[in-house]
Amino acid sequence: MTSNLDILEQQDPDVFSALRGEEARQTTGIELIPSENYTFPEVLATLGSVFTNKYSEGYPGRRYYGGQEFTDQIENLARDRAKQVFRCEHANVQPLSGSAMNQAVYLGLLEPGDTIMAMDLSHGGHLTHGAPVSHMGKLFNFVRYITNPVDGSIDFDKVRADALEHKPKMVLCGYTSYPRDVDYQKFKDIADEVGAITMTDASHFGGLVAGGAMKNPFDFGFDVVTTTTHKSLRGPRGGMVLCKKEFASKIDKSVFPGLQGGPHMNAIAAIAVTLKRAMTQEFKDYAEQVLVNSKTLASSLMERQASLITGGTDNHMMVVDTVASYGLDGRVAEETLDKVHITTNKQIIPDDPNPPLRPSGIRIGTPAATARGMNEGDMKQLAEWLDKCLRAPEDEASLKAIRDDVIGFCEQFPVPGIGND
Ligand code: DSN
Numbered sequence: 001m002t003s004n005l006d007i008l009e010q011q012d013p014d015v016f017s018a019l020r021g022e023e024a025r026q027t028t029g030i031e032l033i034p035s036e037n038y039t040f041p042e043v044l045a046t047l048g049s050v051f052t053n054k055y056s057e058g059y060p061g062r063r064y065y066g067g068q069e070f071t072d073q074i075e076n077l078a079r080d081r082a083k084q085v086f087r088c089e090h091a092n093v094q095p096l097s098g099s100a101m102n103q104a105v106y107l108g109l110l111e112p113g114d115t116i117m118a119m120d121l122s123h124g125g126h127l128t129h130g131a132p133v134s135h136m137g138k139l140f141n142f143v144r145y146i147t148n149p150v151d152g153s154i155d156f157d158k159v160r161a162d163a164l165e166h167k168p169k170m171v172l173c174g175y176t177s178y179p180r181d182v183d184y185q186k187f188k189d190i191a192d193e194v195g196a197i198t199m200t201d202a203s204h205f206g207g208l209v210a211g212g213a214m215k216n217p218f219d220f221g222f223d224v225v226t227t228t229t230h231k232s233l234r235g236p237r238g239g240m241v242l243c244k245k246e247f248a249s250k251i252d253k254s255v256f257p258g259l260q261g262g263p264h265m266n267a268i269a270a271i272a273v274t275l276k277r278a279m280t281q282e283f284k285d286y287a288e289q290v291l292v293n294s295k296t297l298a299s300s301l302m303e304r305q306a307s308l309i310t311g312g313t314d315n316h317m318m319v320v321d322t323v324a325s326y327g328l329d330g331r332v333a334e335e336t337l338d339k340v341h342i343t344t345n346k347q348i349i350p351d352d353p354n355p356p357l358r359p360s361g362i363r364i365g366t367p368a369a370t371a372r373g374m375n376e377g378d379m380k381q382l383a384e385w386l387d388k389c390l391r392a393p394e395d396e397a398s399l400k401a402i403r404d405d406v407i408g409f410c411e412q413f414p415v416p417g418i419g420n421d
Contacts, residue, residue, distance in 0.1 A: 026415050028407045030342045030409075031343050036231070037233075039236065040277055043236055052265070059256070087219070094255050095238065095241060100260060102129075102201060104255045104260075105241055111169075113139075115166050115167065115169055115170075116168055117166065119178065120145065125144075126201060147180075150311060163191070163193070164193070167194050167196075168196050174226075180313070204232065208290060210287070218242075226240065234367075235270060238267045307321040309361065316365045316366050318363075318365070319347055321360055322362055325390070331346045333362045336389050339399050341403055342385065342406060349361040
């Protein structure tokens with residue numbers, strides 16, 4: 001039988017060839033960008049399924065188009081599984097991705113001009129946490145808390161004093177580049193004192209919360225948790241808003257019709273199958289191993305005198321100050337590692353004096369490497385390669401030898417979902 005990929009090859013050899021090229025890139029390289037991962041084979045199958053053909057504006061049982069028997073079934077499955085996995089009262093699985101998901105929360109629960117307290121962007125906050133160049137940064141008034149780059153701690157006396165002064169309507173935890181866990185109880189106490197809604201953007205560590213390896217903000221009484229579904233959760237690209245029942249109606253109206261039209265039902269079906277995986281012991285083991293690998297990689301790099309922001313990690317990521325460690329800016333470090341098939345991303349560090357496209361560090365994470373089955377011994381090997389490359393970025397012979405070793409090493413670790421067609 002002719003497969004869909006056979007037809008793609010015949011119809012559009014250019015796109016087919018890029019697809020095969022990307023498969024080879026993912027297979028012969030080590031992915032260390034902390035927000036990336038390898039999804040499950042059944043997620044790839046569901047994403048490429050007939051659910052992509054369907055419009056489904058509305059919610060199960062209340063749609064604006066006919067023919068919703070099976071879309072209702074999958075959206076209900078996804079919502080119910082999300083509630084079970086994250087132990088929450090309500091789930092909206094329609095946000096197209098992380099930015100839309102966070103915007104839906106701000107616009108649904110707040111009024112333009114309201115104050116939101118969030119982590120400083122150079123200390124780890126995300127673009128959607130009010131970057132001045134973002135629409136949300138213009139619509140809402142963001143006040144910032146910072147972290148101590150030496151140990152990652154947060155001065156909660158200062159956070160409380162700032163909250164009392166600025167009276168935020170929302171206190172937001174969560175990050176895109178902060179290698180520590182969050183003290184939810186302290187944020188919750190401060191938010192309660194000023195009557196603010198509590199929100200966590202768990203996009204990076206949603207899978208680790210789902211797998212029980214990191215704390216769940218709902219256990220501390222948080223009101224809203226958002227998470228993308230394609231990072232540590234290992235699902236399709238998408239987002240979810242999880243919340244208490246009292247916010248359910250406002251959140252649902254904010255996602256649709258407030259912000260979006262037709263949901264991507266192929267992604268929602270894929271979120272449902274991802275959440276079924278997330279309930280398994282295998283996934284719990286995976287989440288634990290992500291953290292074990294992260295700590296091992298961080299300590300192995302520090303043994304080699306690398307300077308890590310906050311001096312280590314409590315989660316799946318670390319930020320290396322490449323200027324302090326190797327005298328290289330983050331862009332040169334990223335490009336050097338690209339040459340040996342190790343993918344990282346350049347990263348600003350707290351109060352970085354350098355610009356975002358030539359920042360002072362790189363960000364490294366273990367979710368994808370762990371999904372391929374790499375363990376602590378492999379992390380030590382990775383640390384050796386990382387250190388060797390960054391200490392001699394112009395030694396082309398050494399880089400070539402490391403690249404060959406990396407390609408050989410990768411052969412031991414099949415990429416989930418590649419090679420099954
Ligand atoms: N791009 C994602 C990350 O790398 O953290 C967040 O949007």
